[in-house]
Amino acid sequence: MEQQLEAYGAEALEGIAAAGDEAALEAVRIAYLGRSGKVSAVSEGMKGLSKEEKPRVGKKLNEVRTAITAAFDARKSELENERDAKALSGIDLSLPATPRFEGSLHPITQLLDRAISIFRQMGFALADGPDIETEWHCFDALNTPPDHPARNEGDTFYLPDGRLLRSQTSTVQIRTMETTPPPVRIIAPGGVYRRDEVDATHLAQFTQIEGLYVDEGVSLADLKGTIAFFFRELLGNDVQVRMRPHFFPFTEPSFEIDIKAAALGRGDRWLELAGCGMVDPAVFAQINGKRGDFAYDPEKYTGFAFGFGLDRLAMILSGVHDIRLFTENDTRFLSQYRA
């Protein structure tokens, strides 16, 4: 019986070694270890053995079984590996990726979000105000003379009830100070409207970002530091910022901000980008009048404000020649701004 087992074992190992595929291998396993396999038959036949013979034959049976199983497992994994290697060889890896729809954020959103992040790094919080505004918030409170051209029907959109579509986000300065006593340190991004004829560089609606900081001891040095940091962060360390004295009704002193930077790709030309200045005490007086207190005591508090449009900067940064592309939402345009 033992010899019989030995012989089966040897046969089985040969059969396993010779099995060319998994089916042949499995056939060998069944032929020997299967329920009616040769080795299993020997196992059945052990019933008739004597007490002395049983352990010896049993041991042998185990040895043979273990050897066949080990050889089977080894050969099986060999065959599996061969199959895997065959399946994975010769794949044309240059075939295109499985496509999926790729989303994108609008270029103005991307720039706006970057700008907001930088101002937040500097400790500004966001503030908000409505697009539909009163003339008081858009002009009077901002120290704009009653006959200022910006108030014209030709320059500003009006609603039938006399309210208007804000022509600047500076309205949010007023909204914030009306409800919040100093200190305030806010930025306000948003849409603004001007009655400009639409062409390649003008829309009747664009996006501005406004900033305001009112506190004790705020000076031009703080304004300059803020502006310089912002543009350095946005456009790189090579940026040059020029603050050119100018006139705005709601700030004094006032400056226009010109910048030069390699990122703008405009060579040595200055780009006029923003306006800023120290909050005019007349604005505080308007706020105090509206609040009915003296929270914005111009002797105690000073502040700076700034504002700039994002559309033109977004155009220049990505080389867009026609501002209308920003509102047409052609996916061939939008797809270029996958971030």
Next chain:
Amino acid sequence: MKVSLNWLKELVDLPAEIDSLCDLLTKAGVEVEGVETTGAAIDKVVIAQITEFTQHPNADRLSVCQVDDGSGQPRQIVCGAKNFKAGDKVPLALPGAVLPGDFKIKVGKLRGVTSEGMMCSGKELQLADDADGLLILPNDAPVGAPLETLYPADTVLEIEVTPNRPDLLSYTGIAREVATLLKQPFRAPTLTAAPERSGPEITLQATTLCPFYSARKISGVKVGPSPEWLVRKLEAAGLRAINNVVDVTNYVMLELGQPLHAFDVAKLNGGIVVREAKGGEELLALDGKSYRLQPGELVIADQSRPVALAGVMGGEESGVTETTTDLLLESAWFTPSQVRRTSRRLALSSDSSYRFERGVDPQGVLTASARAVELIVQLAGGQPEPQTAIAGELPASGGRVPLRLERCQLVLGKAVTWEEIEPILTGFGLQRDGEEWVVPSFRSDLSREIDLIEEVARVIGIDAIAPRDIARFSATSEADRRHDQGMALRRHLAGAGFQEARSLTLISEKAAAHFPLEAILRVRNPLSEDEVILRPSLLPGLFHALERNLRGGNADLRLFEVGRIFRADEREERSAVALLLTGAATPASWRDPRPRAADLFDLKAALAVVLNPLAREAITLEPTTHPALAVAVEIRHGGKAVGIAGQWQPARARELDATAPVLVAEIELDLFEATPRQARFRELPKFPAVTRDIALLADHTVAHGAVEAALHGAGEALLVGVELFDLFTDPSGEKIPKEKKSIAYALTYRSSERTLTAEEVGAAHERLKAHLKAELAVTFRE
């Protein structure tokens, strides 16, 4: 304002480097927008006289000229122009001269005849825009002298003057500014006003619109052309010379900033009346156009009719011409707002209105008049009346403004001393008087301490102030949370393959056609009919984008927009997100050349992207109707409507040649909390789950939602999951009856306390089947 440096040099010494002057001015807030060089400062271009000329022997179009170049030697020039005669004086470029455009002049032969130079046109010397032959010079031009003696080189700066600085609209104003910036002396012209008398010939009726009016008569003038120096100065400033009287008024306006006007006394019917226009009055102005006046507008009139649009433009019929002998010189102070109003209404802007509407120096009104009279008499002769007739009172000007050093330092953020401040303010014409500064009449913009600090800041310059980068902390605001929510939403949608659109807020009536009229907000002065209505929804913008993209051949679209919408209710403005989905559900490719078209269930997937992060309570979709949608559901959050979703009317989609369903949704963001949701942890299951399938045969009318609700509503504690995994219909009726659908679910059972036995699960499964059978008209497929 155009500023000739030749003229400016008469008032202040200028640096040789024009760039540094421009830089200095720009940095002080007087922006130099352009620099133009004029004149004929070209070496070896001289004044020459053509002594005789003959036809070129070999060329019909050329002449051979003998010219006198002042050297004593006649010079032969071959010339193609025809507009000269013997004796004319012309510019001559000698060999060695280099004309604009790097055109080098050499001795050469033209068709075999030697030419020793070139006679020039105005264009070749950049003295004129057109080239109508040679530039013929005045008869008295000195032969042999450089052409520059006739056309001196000059540099003209184009300066942008901000509206708060009317004093810079004159050479004296600019010179004063430049002198202070350069720390150079300012050579102010010496001016003395003539004695005054109240004038019976002036009737001042409108003192609010014109507080002060003066007129001075000059008799016996001889009107003629102005001398060269005057013409040149006017031309440098961009004005055209007219006659010596008009030119003097313009000259003085440029010099001192006070616009003046001269009337021909012979054409006036009696004395001057300064009054409001009457309805229906008309005036033919100097620009040759007739203007109809409105009541309330200021006019200068004689006894019978208006003769000038006060401060804006004189009348054609009463102006000074060659025949004028007696004139009346007006110098007045008009209220800026009325000049601005009239000028704007008539769309008529002049050098005069430009200055008056910004405010002229009240103390300069009479000195400018005297200055002009002096020059008129000098150039046109005549006898002025010894006194100026006046009416009204000049407005108050000047004033006293305190200035504290510590305040100045606080605003600047920089230590400054009186030694730095004093020369700046005195240079600008202020005088210190103790703690206060006396402001000159021409600086009406300086009335508060901050105004003086601004002057100091401009001159010291922002470059001298060190930037500071210390500031206060800020707490997160509601606007911050809303922004973060909006950005997170955008990024989720972009991650899900949607592209962000940004549309205009103003839309057309047609685009808003589906919205109830009472919801609509309009602008009353739209630019065009395309931009009339404040969008009540983001969907019209996305439909517009759809139209454009379909036209451009982009048929697979997944667009979204986050933005403001407007409704005429108490909330008025709100923020919303909208989605538009059409075309293939996945991009066609070699993996799947013909993907299915996106449908309502892809829209539901997109809605989940938006709503999952926002929702705090259950989201339900309730069938509804919507005028723009063929299939519509109302999106509810905790039972409250927050938006709409559905499929656009196929008929409208077909109009745009859309071949696939157009699916849209819009959700109002303000109806959700801005604070991000804090996730709550649930223990992970410790015991294995068992899944059993169930296949139902049901009428088409039995909704999946009803089956799901029935299963969850059965009160079966062990049931933890219901998943639809197969839905099957057979229109042929072969496999299942036509009117039925097969619908299969995987039901998951689990206990949090023990491993379930097959018997427990089987019993629960049977209970659910019985429940379904009782609740819904279904049978089971085994």
